Amino acid sequence: MGRRVVITGVGVLAPGGIGAKSFWSLLSEGRTATRRITFFDPSSFRSRVAAEADFDPHLHGLTPQEIRRMDRAAQFAVVTAREALADSGLELAGFDPHRTGVTIGSAVGATTGLDDEYRVVSDGGALDLVDHTYAPQHLYNYFVPSSFSAEVAWAVGAEGPATVVSTGCTSGLDSVGHAVELIREGTADVMIAGATDAPISPITMACFDAIKATTPRNDDPEHASRPFDGTRNGFVLGEGSAVFVLEELASAQRRGAHIYAEIAGYASRCNAFHMTGLRPDGREMSEAINVALGEARMNGDQIDYINAHGSGTKQNDRHETAAFKLSLGDHAYRTPVSSIKSMVGHSLGAIGSIEIAASVLAMEHDMVPPTANLHTPDPECDLDYVPLTAREQRTDAVLTVGSGFGGFQSAMVLARPERSVA
Amino acid sequence: MSEQEFTITDLTRILLEGAGAGEGIDLGGDILDTDFEELGYESLALLETGGRIEREYGISLDDDIFTDHRTPRALVAAINGYLKELVAP
């Protein structure tokens, strides 16, 4: 089977709680972290709801200089990378920096920092020829989001291959998938891999307003994110980060590491259809699922839980429901499917990694997180979406999927390494 | 404010600015009763077009405007309805 890749460390920063423990409490209790936007005055926007993280970088080990030069998304990534590394025990065990790489996913990079700085150098949008004398040196780090991976590499001491993966809303899956490939092919032995985004800024809210992608359910912010619900009318923007320590299975076993899960299969495909639209048949996502299952040498009926993209837009939830049925057949109806976006919102490029974290924690606790706010059935979404409350059940293998602007469709299979293979 | 009129000329101008024209489509031709979809405009192009109309004419269109009005003739009539409301007492 060649080199196999496992997760040995998890770090999460999500709305409603910082750290993997509080993240899991939120999910397992089915609480939501969506609220009326507080980061800026949202009153002129169509959608005024978001899932914001209460994050003070000073409380999480970042120095004043680090805070100054890093966009919020970079700060998230550094904090979660450190949590993951500590969790893995790898720092104490020791690792070869040259054989340790970094991949961080992000859909929109330092968009919040760019929004802030543009406002200053343009003097509130008044200047066409924006004023360079007001630009801080770290504006270049915002201009090029590979600075995120540089910060993480410095934070953990990695000197192997480093990059940012930016495939829109599948970035969080693709970044980890990319890291898995590097370990499998022997380029690296350890990868610090995950994703981050902090997009809750006026420009991002405005662009989603313009395409009516975000929900206008402003009078009920706590229940605004409603994946698979018949009354859903758009997603709720979120923010956050999740980063993992990935290692080659045999070396993780040798050092007696705690193994959360094997990343058994991964694939990404494109719909080649539309930058923002989805065909209802879900064929390309289904293809990605099938290839990921094949790579894992598993059959669809071995999947115990599907962690859905479940953004809460009309077309997405229909699209992926169709994809699950295409790939898993009748087993799709017997498999619990849920969307944690109902609780933590949609943090664009970060969410794929945050959903991997939810998936491995579901395996860890043998408990499937629920889809919050799901009250009204939608005849076109007729699977078991685990409404409202978490469900205890043996969870040995999880399928997690993502779908993004640009047409990207990604799927990943996480499983206990000792599983039987087909 | 006196009543503004929205014409097919306004619509084709806004379509061209915001979304261009499909290959082989002559927006100057007889397009009044051709579906937007047949003219090569998908949801995104129509959202951009709707946004431009809203800003230029200072109106706020219903979310379903393009599903309820699928041709240029229907849309022009609907927009004129909004403009009438604007000057109504």
Next chain:
Amino acid sequence: MSVKTVITGIGVATANGLGVDEFWAATRVGKNAIGRVTRFDASSYPARLAGEVRGFEVSEHLPSRLIPQTDRMTQLALVAADCAFEDAGVEPGNIPEFDMGVVTASTSGGFEFGQNELKKLWSQGSQYVSAYQSFAWFYAVNSGQISIRNGMKGPSGVVVSDHAGGLDAIAQARRQIRKGSKLIFSGGFDASICPWGWVAQVAGGRLSTSDEPDRAYLPFDAAANGYVPGEGGALLILEDIRTARERGAENIYGEVAGYGATFDPKPGSGREPGLRRAIAVALADAGVEAGEVDVVFADAAGSPDLDRQEADAITAVFGPSGVPVTAPKTMIGRLYSGAAPVDVVSAVLAIREGLIPPTTNVELSPEYDLDLVTGQPRTASVRTALVLARGVGGFNSAVVVRATG
């Protein structure tokens, strides 16, 4: 590894021309294309020179439906993709859709598009922001638009590693070919020559402030004092050599034979930067000895500290003046994610013609033990070339390309 990944089609757009023929005709003779910024009035900024793609009329190349929703860098990339298909003699429809993918690099995305929307947001209000802002500026847009325009549904991706990303994308494309994809597009495009992009680049502190187009971007020169940004890039079509031969591909430019990537130790560590190691990994991956390399396409940062690091790495691997080194990007400026793919294009064309294009404008400083090709192109038998690229923060990537014949 039994699969050989070869380059079978090229689309290129730089200040030195659109398309392979125009580009190479200018590059092989060292034509300087750096000039004053014309895309906006740069006179009030500390840097005023750029390598701009001139005379690009997008409406002559792309359907009008695509134009309002695309940044200039995407327009250039879509046109380059069309050119690459034509160059490769492939009709996209002739290959199964799930067997074709797109892996691109980006550095700053559609920054000019973003600038215009930020201006509308802050000067007029949120409802003035375009429906296309949700994707036109983001880093994934080129992979998405190219896949949609050409019906490519296979494994795709986007990487961002500043100037080094173009090589990382090509390496990822090679991985997909090895895993069984039939055709992968790869490369990178950036075009952020707009006031907002300019200010961000100025903030980086490494731009040349010279007003003399032939004395502004001078890597390895005693007068080196920063770089000149350019716009554009290149897209390559990669195929497995057997697939390419089976379909009777006319152009098999060369093989992507080796790749290595490293990250520098944290600043202040006093330890050696990672470039030498990236070169060593790439050579080992290609199964090539240092002595077999016929030319190195340098990253050529144009700042004395970075030039020193690069020269030291090259000298450590190849010995003093042990290999011809060139930096044709002195003609067109640094293209961010597009820089290294353009150098890969130059490398395979150098292999094809047996000619190393020169490092235009540069007079080698005696401080460096390099055999830098300056002044005139150099005739040489080139079978194996090494392309280097480095990104701000500490990214180092190296690719070995070699002749297939």
